[in-house]
Every structure is written in structure tokens, then in C-alpha cells.
Amino acid sequence: MNFSPKNKTTNIFLVIGSFIVVSLILWNTNSFFKTFKEEERLKMEIWATAQSEFLQSAEDVDLGSLHLKVFQNNTSTPMILINKDSSIRTNNIPSELATDSLYISKKLQQFQDENVPISIDQQGEHLATLYYGNSEVLNKLKFYPIALLLIILLFGAVIYFLFKTNKASEQNKLWAGMAKETAHQIGTPLSSLLGWNELLKTENISTDITKEIEKDIARLQTITERFSKIGSLPKLDASDIVIETRNAYDYLKRRSSKLIHFSFNSKVDNAQVLLNRSLYNWTIENLVKNGIDAMKGKGSIAIEIVPNGKHVNILVADTGHGIPKSSFNTIFNPGVTTKKRGWGLGLSLVKRIIEEYHNGKIKVLSSGKEGTIMQITLKVHQ
Known part of the structure; x- marks a missing residue:
């Protein structure tokens, strides 16, 4: 992935495009969640209607069979039915918790926060109130956008890490190349200086001068050695x-x-x-x-x-x-x-x-x- 200024416009389009794709996915997920929730609401209203008809119907086998089929079709949505005599009936709630009044009280509050309760009436008479919560599938779908965002963030972090690693690698190569080139460039005049110093020794030049030149040459050789070792693993x-x-x-x-x-x-x-x-x-x-x-x-x-x-x-x-x-x-x-x-x-x-x-x-x-x-x-x- 090249993030050089030359490709800055392309990178901006990529970022904008990614943002649009993510926004569309989140919007679509949210729309699907709302549609699914409305369908669950409709299913609960049908169940409430069947319950109302059942409570008012005579002992009719066919009618009872229809009601029974409606009741049995609900295998995923948890619900609590409170009759007008305050008796409680639960569905899709663990049987060992159905008699726990504290648990039922907490569930009623939870269901009321999640969905508006459905009042079951028949000819103006209040028969019962239906409280229901989100199904397991709906709860999973509710957290899907969060999971998607986390995946996107993780993916972005991986890309950023790879980019930083690649950039550091390029910098290291540049460092090594510059250092070795510097050592190479210093090497040529350094060899010439060694020759000139040897020539000066044959002239009537003070030895103090040539010794100082030798010290400076030795220093340049040390610098050359240092630069030549950058980019390669030195011996310790x-x-x-x-x-x-x-x-x-x-x-x-x-x-x-x-x-x-x-x-x-x-x-x-x-x-x-x-x-x-x-x-x-x-x-x-x-x-x-x-x-x-x-x-x-x-x-x-x-x-x-x-x-x-x-x-x-x-x-x-x-x-x-x-x-x-x-x-x-x-x-x-x-x-x-x-x-x-x-x-x-x-x-x-x-x-x-x-x-x-x-x-x-x-x-x-x-x-x-x-x-x-x-x-x-x-x-x-x-």
C-alpha cells in the first residue's frame, strides 16, 4: 500500500469509499433490525388476538386447535401474560425461574423497556396484559453493528500497523543506503589523503604536522567504519x-x-x-x-x-x-x-x-x- 503524496487523492477516495460502504452496511443492518422487530410485534399481536378469542370461545375443538397451533408456533419470543385475576403465565422462560417472583418482576421491567405491552381486550373488557421481550435472534442482531464496527476497527488497526511497519522498513533501507553511500564517498578522498601524507613525510615537513594529519585521517577512517556498519548487523x-x-x-x-x-x-x-x-x-x-x-x-x-x-x-x-x-x-x-x-x-x-x-x-x-x-x-x- 503506497501512501505517498503522489497517491494522496486516491487514498482520500479510498477512505471516503470505505466510509460510505460501512455507513450503508450499518444503515441496512439497522433497517433489517427494525423490520424484524415489527414482525415480532405483529406475531405477538396475533398471539394476543388468539388468546382473547380463546378466553371468550366455547369448548370448540376446531377453534381450540387453531388457538393451540398459534400458541405452539411461538418458540422463540419470551413472554409473560398477566391475567385480570393477577395470575401469571409464562412462555419461553425456564420453568425453574417461572415461579421466582423477583425474577419475574425484573423480567417484566426488562420486557416493558424493550417493547410496549399489549393489552388483551374483548368487547371492552380487559382480559390480560402481554409483556414480551426480544427473541434470541433479535438480540444477536442488535449487537451485530457493534461487532461489525469492532471488526472494522481491528482491520483498520492491522492495516495501520502494516503501513507503519512498511514505512519503518523503507526508512531503515534509506538510512542504510545513505550511510553506506557516505562511507563510500568518504573512502575515495581518504585514500588520497593517505597518499599525500606519505608524500609529505618525504619532504622537509615537521613530523608534528604529519602526526596530526594521521590523527585526522584515523578519525575519518573511524567515521567511515561507523557509517559502513549502519544497516548491517555489527560484530559484538x-x-x-x-x-x-x-x-x-x-x-x-x-x-x-x-x-x-x-x-x-x-x-x-x-x-x-x-x-x-x-x-x-x-x-x-x-x-x-x-x-x-x-x-x-x-x-x-x-x-x-x-x-x-x-x-x-x-x-x-x-x-x-x-x-x-x-x-x-x-x-x-x-x-x-x-x-x-x-x-x-x-x-x-x-x-x-x-x-x-x-x-x-x-x-x-x-x-x-x-x-x-x-x-x-x-x-x-x-
Whole structure:
């Protein structure tokens, strides 16, 4: 099912058409219900007429046989007949309940709510009052529109779920394709830079310069490796979470403004976690850089590692302006950002790396005017 803007008009017609079909089905069902109810009413009036004639007739066998046939034909509609002497006669009501006065009283009220009672008179004399309820078939038909609506809603939910799944799959393919293409595009000038750096080494150039170039080349190679792994299942190795987190921390600390105060604390020793080092470091870098952006380049970044049973929590805190509570869940969706400038891709990428590749969890632990704390939870490798 294609819901692209190109087919927007078609989709609108499909929705309108579906609404019309559902409306016609409901209208037709309601009409059928009313017709069936009127037929039951007519049947009860015939029964009441036969009862009136029976009460007034002499001992006539043929007449009695006709009445008996009318009485016996009613096998589905429950009813209660109250004679003028207050005696009660029931039909299609369980015999064990027919003598229960409380049950009969409740049924009389129910029947009176469902249908107008029929007064049985003969030549101006009141003989009895007939109370009757809806037959089992009519009761089932009454709930048919509700069942139909539930089925339609369920069907709509399934279609919506399939559409969302298909859309997410298309987004994932787009992500993977863009990432791999980026890695491919970076690879060509990177190879050229390696060659140029080797050439510079043969010239009378300070080794400090070539070493710095090598560091930048190594950084580009790391970025290329990260992008190349998006869209494919990366290899995970048992790694010390403290060491890997500190490596990312140290790298960012050396390259950040002196106006940023960094702190690192770990309450865990040698916790082995299945990691892809390159992607995990990318995650920490994204969270720290988001924090620096939120602080506008001035404030404190704190990274803390704490045990959590069979898991370990990595907390990244900043002193930025915070995230609205209403955005705690949506902030990880592609395109959602609290920055004036930004694509809203960093946190969605972080979520993918942590939850899909490392089977972990990431969430906004807390956020306010004092800053934001992001929490990563990973399982300790036994």
C-alpha cells in the first residue's frame, strides 16, 4: 500500500469509499433490525388476538386447535401474560425461574423497556396484559453493528500497523543506503589523503604536522567504519564498558572547549559487555555533543557508570536548558529535535545503535532547567 503524496487523492477516495460502504452496511443492518422487530410485534399481536378469542370461545375443538397451533408456533419470543385475576403465565422462560417472583418482576421491567405491552381486550373488557421481550435472534442482531464496527476497527488497526511497519522498513533501507553511500564517498578522498601524507613525510615537513594529519585521517577512517556498519548487523565483542566509555570521554575532553567542565566516575570495575566499540563510542560522542549544544558551549558534562543488577547503567548528564517532558519519548524519533538547527537524526541513530544492535535501552532519565540526564542500560556479559 503506497501512501505517498503522489497517491494522496486516491487514498482520500479510498477512505471516503470505505466510509460510505460501512455507513450503508450499518444503515441496512439497522433497517433489517427494525423490520424484524415489527414482525415480532405483529406475531405477538396475533398471539394476543388468539388468546382473547380463546378466553371468550366455547369448548370448540376446531377453534381450540387453531388457538393451540398459534400458541405452539411461538418458540422463540419470551413472554409473560398477566391475567385480570393477577395470575401469571409464562412462555419461553425456564420453568425453574417461572415461579421466582423477583425474577419475574425484573423480567417484566426488562420486557416493558424493550417493547410496549399489549393489552388483551374483548368487547371492552380487559382480559390480560402481554409483556414480551426480544427473541434470541433479535438480540444477536442488535449487537451485530457493534461487532461489525469492532471488526472494522481491528482491520483498520492491522492495516495501520502494516503501513507503519512498511514505512519503518523503507526508512531503515534509506538510512542504510545513505550511510553506506557516505562511507563510500568518504573512502575515495581518504585514500588520497593517505597518499599525500606519505608524500609529505618525504619532504622537509615537521613530523608534528604529519602526526596530526594521521590523527585526522584515523578519525575519518573511524567515521567511515561507523557509517559502513549502519544497516548491517555489527560484530559484538566482550569489552570493558568502563575502559570504552573512558576512551570516548577522553577523546571528547581533549577536543572540547575549556569552558566545558568534564567529570567521569565509575562505580563498576571490569564490567564486560558485548559491544561494537566503534558504534558505542559514536553513541557516547552523540550524547555528549548534544549536551554541549544544549549548554551553548558552556557548562558541565558528567559521565557516570553504575551497576544495576545484571545490567549496567551509563549516565550522561549536562547542565543545558533541558528537554520538555512531553518530548521524552518522541525525542528519539527521526526528524525530532529541540535545536533551532539540526536534522533530528543523532538521537534516533543512538537509539538504533543501543536498542537494535546492542539489545539495550536508552531513555531520558530526567530533564529540567538544571539540565538533562540520559541513561543507557546494557546487559553485563557473564
